[in-house]
Amino acid sequence: MSVQGCCCIQCVQTKTVAVIETCGSYSSIARPGLNVIVPILHNIAGVLSLRIQQLDVYCETKTKDNVFVQVAVSVQYRVLTEKTYDAFYRLTDPAEQIRAYVFDVIRSTLPKLELDAAFESKDDIANACQAQLQKVMTDYGYEILESLVTDLSPDQRVKASMNEINASKRMKMASLHKAEADKIRQVKAAEAEAEARYLSGVGVARQRKAIVDGLQQSINAFKSDVKGTSPKDVMDLLLLTQYFDLLRDVGASNIFLCHEPEAVANLQGQVNRGFMGSKPKGMFK
Numbered sequence: 001m002s003v004q005g006c007c008c009i010q011c012v013q014t015k016t017v018a019v020i021e022t023c024g025s026y027s028s029i030a031r032p033g034l035n036v037i038v039p040i041l042h043n044i045a046g047v048l049s050l051r052i053q054q055l056d057v058y059c060e061t062k063t064k065d066n067v068f069v070q071v072a073v074s075v076q077y078r079v080l081t082e083k084t085y086d087a088f089y090r091l092t093d094p095a096e097q098i099r100a101y102v103f104d105v106i107r108s109t110l111p112k113l114e115l116d117a118a119f120e121s122k123d124d125i126a127n128a129c130q131a132q133l134q135k136v137m138t139d140y141g142y143e144i145l146e147s148l149v150t151d152l153s154p155d156q157r158v159k160a161s162m163n164e165i166n167a168s169k170r171m172k173m174a175s176l177h178k179a180e181a182d183k184i185r186q187v188k189a190a191e192a193e194a195e196a197r198y199l200s201g202v203g204v205a206r207q208r209k210a211i212v213d214g215l216q217q218s219i220n221a222f223k224s225d226v227k228g229t230s231p232k233d234v235m236d237l238l239l240l241t242q243y244f245d246l247l248r249d250v251g252a253s254n255i256f257l258c259h260e261p262e263a264v265a266n267l268q269g270q271v272n273r274g275f276m277g278s279k280p281k282g283m284f285k
Contacts, residue, residue, distance in 0.1 A: 010035045010044065017081065019088050021045045029084050048088055052078045052145060055095050057102040065114045067158055072151035073102050073129055077137065077144050087141030094142060101136060102147075105129045115154060122149040 011034055012018050018030035020042050027042060037044070057073045075098055079087045091097055105128050110118055118125075130147035137144055154162075215238065 008036050008039055010037055012047070015050045016047050017050065017079075017084050018047050019045045019084065026085065026089070046088055048079050048084060050079055050081060052076055055098055056150075057099050059103050059106045061107045061110050063110055063113055063115045063118050067115045067154050069110065069115070069118065069152055069154045071106050071110070071125075071149065072153075073106065073126070074146075074148045074150050075102065075129070075133065075144065076146040076148075077133075077142050080138075080141050080143050083141030085141070086139070091140050094137075094140065097140070098133060098137065098142075101133050102129055105132050115158075119152060122152060125149050 010018070010030065012030050012032045014032045016032060018035070020027045020030050020035075020037060021044075022042055026045075030037075030044070053076070055075045055077070057075065059071045059073070060068060061071065062068045077094075077098065087094070106125065109125055109128055113121055126147045126149045129149075130144055133144040133147065153159075218238075
């Protein structure tokens with residue numbers, strides 16, 4: 001007891017009150033400080049603390065989807081000074097009374113909620129506990145200051161399965177993003193290849209046009225320099241030049257091919273004679 005003194009003088013400490021009885025019957029409340037009582041008639045039946053107290057309640061129940069969870073609720077309460085009589089005489093064990101009401105609220109609320117909803121409704125559960133306790137405990141001289149759901153923990157296997165579900169969802173999302181990235185990469189590669197082929201075709205077309213323009217200019221220049229030369233003679237000369245270039249490239253590649261040396265010699269003789277006479281045999285038809 002938080003009472004000190006001797007004989008008829010008793011000191012009550014701060015934030016406490018003493019209940020004084022006279023011959024076994026309630027008499028008065030001794031406030032903090034110095035109090036004078038008659039030892040033969042009066043006695044201090046008990047002392048109540050006016051400080052804020054906390055009670056931690058642990059309750060196991062199941063949710064709507066049949067998952068058992070351990071719920072921890074912290075209740076903060078204090079004795080009302082003006083209702084010290086009720087707080088001292090009406091309840092034998094106020095902590096057990098509070099614990100019983102918390103059990104009742106939790107076991108009537110959580111079975112209506114699924115596990116995910118229970119995590120989201122922690123404030124609603126705490127408010128329900130506080131409202132129920134405030135309604136009942138005020139009549140017994142106690143004020144409920146706060147009720148907090150400090151923990152809501154399912155079985156360890158349920159936690160592991162929830163983590164696996166979350167991991168699977170994230171892996172699925174990652175796979176979708178990776179597939180979309182691969183699709184974009186392939187589409188862009190196809191577009192780039194199509195553009196490259198188009199530009200290559202444009203380049204080949206321009207190259208061939210340039211070759212044709214160059215041949216035309218060469219033929220015109222050759223006709224103007226060598227009198228009596230027909231376009232057919234110039235074309236024969238160009239084809240002979242390309243034939244020799246082909247033989248050079250084939251020889252550099254170590255490839256053996258059959259050709260007509262006699263036709264080449266006849267064509268070479270025609271070139272030496274100034275492109276006069278008949279066409280070479282076996283070369284140009």
